[in-house]
């Protein structure tokens with residue numbers, strides 16, 4: 001595997017990424033200095049950020065977070081970013097609403113408290129702004145001048161916007177047949193947007209090739225050679241949920257799965273809060289959600305397998321359509337260790353769930369949100385998710401980007417502008 005070095009020298013002493021101390025291999029623990037690397041040179045396992053949190057006391061850290069800005073940078077002491085990150089040009093995502101979903105709870109029979117963590121209000125209307133913000137700081141630290149990614153849609157928009165704000169060139173790659181809302185959103189920020197004839201897994205393979213080629217020199221691929229940094233952004237979802245619950249762990253959390261990165265880092269974030277003494281150490285369960293038309297992880301979970309067999313995606317939930325998810329095996333580990341599960345729903349159930357969430361809570365989710373709400377409903381019906389426990393469901397994107405999913409939803413009636421016509425239409 002080609003593991004590229006940075007455009008400029010990466011003397012790790014010169015790299016200030018806050019509490020991030022090194023990269024460490026998830027498989028064998030081998031440590032290397034911080035750099036634009038993603039695979040272990042010993043075993044090809046994925047590299048993750050290792051931190052030095054040793055100077056933190058729980059009370060002082062909690063106060064510092066609470067006094068911080070109303071965005072992800074309140075958690076800067078727990079992220080691979082410099083201490084002055086909030087002063088740099090970026091999109092300042094995060095601190096999105098944790099909606100107490102009492103109406104939805106009633107429909108689903110949840111009595112223990114149901115919440116929707118609604119990430120549709122981020123700057124580019126998906127959770128991806130959280131992860132890109134971390135990768136941007138790494139790109140700055142390593143001297144990259146171009147930001148890039150392989151994307152199922154939302155990431156391309158988040159990278160385009162972040163690059164525009166920070167003054168980077170951006171060139172991003174997507175499957176050529178994405179939803180119009182995602183294509184426009186990715187293009188409008190003025191960077192280069194390239195459609196690849198193939199699915200996401202083809203796009204990803206192409207990007208890996210480009211990284212090893214001189215044509216990709218000086219390029220920071222947020223989810224490839226900057227992946228260890230990028231991935232940490234998902235921890236902020238875990239931090240926010242706990243802080244918004246009053247520094248308490250949820251009993252159950254339902255998370256969508258594309259590559260599986262978000263789910264694994266939510267677990268990492270919860271573990272960190274426990275280790276740091278910011279929340280009480282109690283059991284929690286993590287549930288993964290996929291669309292039936294791209295369900296490699298839930299298929300493996302239900303079959304009791306440790307390996308994830310790649311699939312060819314065919315679903316309206318395009319933002320989750322990764323047939324060969326890099327973090328799939330780790331998702332299986334986490335679901336099993338915490339006593340959770342991984343489940344999938346059909347496209348029809350996704351559409352029903354989008355409408356259910358909109359009708360009950362006034363939250364318009366993209367198809368990925370329909371997947372998590374649909375899976376939540378199915379897990380309750382199957383007796384897998386406990387309705388008497390505090391449950392958090394993630395909505396990771398905005399329904400305006402996937403309007404086709406709810407095509408046919410529209411006018412109740414068309415009338416002439418007079419009361420007779422209003423009455424004739426049965427609206428009085």
Ligand SMILES: *Cc1c(COP(=O)(O)O)cnc(C)c1O
Pocket residue numbers: 126127128154155256257258259260261262263319320366368369396397
């Ligand atoms: C990217 C994405 C996810 C999750 O992606 P992972 O690769 O599993 O981290 C979830 N929801 C939406 C809307 C996304 O765009």
Ligand SMILES: [Zn+2]
Pocket residue numbers: 025026027028029030040041042043044045
């Ligand atoms: Zn290793």
